[in-house]
Amino acid sequence: DQQVKQNSPSLSVQEGRISILNCDYTNSMFDYFLWYKKYPAEGPTFLISISSIKDKNEDGRFTVFLNKSAKHLSLHIVPSQPGDSAVYFCAASAQGGSEKLVFGKGTKLTVNP
């Protein structure tokens, strides 16, 4: 049973526009959420995170929104740049779970010049 779901395997946007990546989760014990970015042949790198006590976290061009009642989070990238083209993974953890992360399957973002 997939606890973290990214239902869009791919997304294509134009440079300068907004990219919105979505993530849904089923485990109500999750209280910390992260987004990782991965380029080919490299390891995932941390992008932004949000605690369940917040509903929004912003870092430059990247904003993560959390809707706990819907068990849904989204990553907004504004404006999108060609260098943002990568696979984005949503991940979640539960307190007391040895900080184990449960990952979604990823969304491949392509930003076209």
Place this chain on the structure above:
Amino acid sequence: NAGVTQTPKFRVLKTGQSMTLLCAQDMNHEYMYWYRQDPGMGLRLIHYSVGEGTTAKGEVPDGYNVSRLKKQNFLLGLESAAPSQTSVYFCASSYPRMYEGGPRAKNIQYFGAGTRLSVL
């Protein structure tokens, strides 16, 4: 500051051979993890460790063993490799999560560059 270093970067094995993947971190992190990534599957946790001398099973532990003899190193072993173990393996490390707002509150895992393993 190297972060998380994985050795080797690439390896080809024949079915039944054994090998050990090495992960080293220089951030003094207590926790370390081994994941595998397969096409369309995301990252799945194999084994993890919450401290020197401790190990625990993750989501897909069968066919793998691990050891954490030193805080900075986490080894992943394949005793008898199978084609189903062809994958990209990632090691990660982190601090334990603290209370919100604390210096270690972010619970970020830092990843190595990966090891591409093919089992023929």
